[in-house]
Amino acid sequence: MSYSKPNLDSKHYENLFNSLPSLEGKSVAITGTTSGTGFVAANASGKLGANVILLNRSSERADKALIDLRQETPNANFNQIECDLQSFDSVRNAVKQIEDACPNGLDVICNNAGVMALEDMATVDGYDVQMQTNHLSHFLLVKRLMPLLKKAAEMRGEARIVNHSSIARKQPKKTLDAKFLEKNGGNLGGNGSSLFFGGARWLRYNQSKLANAAFTACLHDKLSTANSKIKAMVAHPGLAETDLQSTTVKEGGMGKWITEQMMKVGQSREDGALGILKCIADPEVESGQFVGPGMGGMFTAVKGEAFCYPLEKFYDNETTRNLLWQKSCDAINESFDIG
Ligand SMILES: NC(=O)c1ccc[n+]([C@@H]2O[C@H](COP(=O)([O-])OP(=O)(O)OC[C@H]3O[C@@H](n4cnc5c(N)ncnc54)[C@H](OP(=O)(O)O)[C@@H]3O)[C@@H](O)[C@H]2O)c1
Numbered sequence: 511m512s513y514s515k516p517n518l519d520s521k522h523y524e525n526l527f528n529s530l531p532s533l534e535g536k537s538v539a540i541t542g543t544t545s546g547t548g549f550v551a552a553n554a555s556g557k558l559g560a561n562v563i564l565l566n567r568s569s570e571r572a573d574k575a576l577i578d579l580r581q582e583t584p585n586a587n588f589n590q591i592e593c594d595l596q597s598f599d600s601v602r603n604a605v606k607q608i609e610d611a612c613p614n615g616l617d618v619i620c621n622n623a624g625v626m627a628l629e630d631m632a633t634v635d636g637y638d639v640q641m642q643t644n645h646l647s648h649f650l651l652v653k654r655l656m657p658l659l660k661k662a663a664e665m666r667g668e669a670r671i672v673n674h675s676s677i678a679r680k681q682p683k684k685t686l687d688a689k690f691l692e693k694n695g696g697n698l699g700g701n702g703s704s705l706f707f708g709g710a711r712w713l714r715y716n717q718s719k720l721a722n723a724a725f726t727a728c729l730h731d732k733l734s735t736a737n738s739k740i741k742a743m744v745a746h747p748g749l750a751e752t753d754l755q756s757t758t759v760k761e762g763g764m765g766k767w768i769t770e771q772m773m774k775v776g777q778s779r780e781d782g783a784l785g786i787l788k789c790i791a792d793p794e795v796e797s798g799q800f801v802g803p804g805m806g807g808m809f810t811a812v813k814g815e816a817f818c819y820p821l822e823k824f825y826d827n828e829t830t831r832n833l834l835w836q837k838s839c840d841a842i843n844e845s846f847d848i849g
Pocket of ligand 1: 541542543544545546547548565566567569571572593594595596622623624625626643644674675676677678746747748749750751752753754755757782
């Protein structure tokens with residue numbers, strides 16, 4: 511039998527949504543909108559009046575999500591562009607289409623898509639499937655979208671880069687290790703799936719979510735030094751009832767029973783989207799902030815309202831920032847200068 515999701519009520523979503531300003535005249539691109547927090551953020555951005563670009567790999571799920579979004583919010587403008595984060599070529603092709611769809615610049619890129627605790631597997635480019643999907647392809651996407659983000663910032667005063675991390679950025683390691691960013695896909699520790707006792711699938715997820723936070727720290731550091739009007743921020747969703755757990759159980763990353771017990775203390779996918787939604791649309795969120803429920807350990811940050819916190823020193827330090835930037839540029843085989 512497959513994993514059954516609990517039925518969790520949304521407690522904070524409506525209040526937040528009602529507090530957000532119109533996004534009329536803005537373009538918002540979001541990766542991974544076929545389910546979960548990405549679907550919620552896309553729907554909310556559409557309701558707020560944005561031109562919404564859905565960046566998904568091609569699938570029946572993607573087609574169905576587009577139909578659902580158009581049904582739920584018929585007046586919104588949703589435009590789906592194929593973008594498979596397991597392939598750098600696919601990301602480069604997607605950027606060309608985003609350029610055509612956003613002649614007046616891109617106001618927000620929300621790097622939401624993610625996979626969790628998958629097998630030790632290489633992408634077509636040779637990188638770990640989790641690190642490429644969750645971080646490296648987003649790094650390439652942001653690099654290639656910089657001209658569009660600059661254009662929006664010049665025309666409308668600001669643009670935003672939003673990353674999506676996790677409580678898992680802290681567990682089991684707080685140190686980013688170069689080998690996970692190098693061309694070692696399929697050779698990074700095997701398929702151990704123990705969540706609490708160092709399973710290699712979870713260590714690779716931890717490294718990719720640490721990379722999301724470190725990427726934000728790099729961007730904030732470089733953008734603020736350059737006096738840019740582009741902001742970089744990062745959110746985490748706590749423990750949110752999305753398709754992430756179903757996929758992980760199906761792929762052998764987590765047992766059905768333990769997942770069902772764990773998710774009972776989680777929150778709805780709408781409440782899980784509070785962090786990215788604030789980063790996308792709340793005028794009070796500043797560059798260099800981390801947005802999500804409580805910032806304590808695993809058990810205090812699983813649910814609740816999303817608050818803004820400073821970035822944490824375990825990744826916002828010169829050594830980690832330099833490592834992340836250099837290894838990510840090496841992986842995409844492009845330099846990335848902000849100035
Ligand atoms: N839910 C939680 O408790 C939780 C906790 C911490 C962090 N997060 C983070 O939240 C983010 C959103 O996840 P979610 O919880 O909403 O899970 P989800 O419902 O599984 O959504 C993940 C999205 O990522 C997309 N995706 C996966 N591989 C992709 C690829 N190669 N190319 C393009 N898109 C791809 C999926 O699309 P497909 O339909 O193509 O697979 C889906 O739209 C992730 O970054 C995750 O790490 C979630």
